[in-house]
Amino acid sequence: IKPTKSKDAVPKSAKEELGRFARWETSIRQTSPDVSSYPDDMVGTWQVKDEVGGKTIGVSNVVLKPQGEVVVKPPLQGLRWRLDPGPTHLDTCTFQVLSDDGAILQYRGFVDRGARLEARFSNRSIKIRGGVSFLMRDGDAALFGEDYSKDMLPINYQSGATRFVMSKVFDLS
Numbered sequence: 001i002k003p004t005k006s007k008d009a010v011p012k013s014a015k016e017e018l019g020r021f022a023r024w025e026t027s028i029r030q031t032s033p034d035v036s037s038y039p040d041d042m043v044g045t046w047q048v049k050d051e052v053g054g055k056t057i058g059v060s061n062v063v064l065k066p067q068g069e070v071v072v073k074p075p076l077q078g079l080r081w082r083l084d085p086g087p088t089h090l091d092t093c094t095f096q097v098l099s100d101d102g103a104i105l106q107y108r109g110f111v112d113r114g115a116r117l118e119a120r121f122s123n124r125s126i127k128i129r130g131g132v133s134f135l136m137r138d139g140d141a142a143l144f145g146e147d148y149s150k151d152m153l154p155i156n157y158q159s160g161a162t163r164f165v166m167s168k169v170f171d172l173s
Helices: 014-031 113-122
Strands: 044-052 055-064 077-084 090-098 104-112 127-137 155-168
Touching: 055 077, 055 090, 090 113, 090 127, 104 113, 104 155
Parallel strands: none
Antiparallel strands: 044 055, 044 155, 077 090, 090 104, 104 127, 127 155
16 A cells, blocks of 8 residues: 555644544555455344334344345345445444335444454354434435445435344354
């Protein structure tokens, strides 16, 4: 990785410097050759608990397959998943499911990078916590900027109050 010369002005505050550092670290994580949007430790079966107001309203299994494929039980249809590196110790996992009424549910959660590394050796379950958005396809990908990933559907969305917790299911038999 070649160092870049910044043409930005000297930061005026600690917050501005932290923002510059976060952008720099994110750009390094996205250009390193060993960064995959579909890492092997995320592939597998996950138990997803949907929650509203702190109460579980549903539990389902979601299978994240290599190269971004999502498998769920009918009548739902799995669309895509990916893992994006974050600027700190958290990575962002996003997957999309098409419901039988045509709504797209987007699950976006955060996973601790250190917990992912530790789970490789201990076989402890990885947890991802986040929110569910109800999405409408409108084809307006311009809202996502230059970093928009082409394998997720172009959408506008409204955030709801639904949260989720998902845990990786290990077959220890």
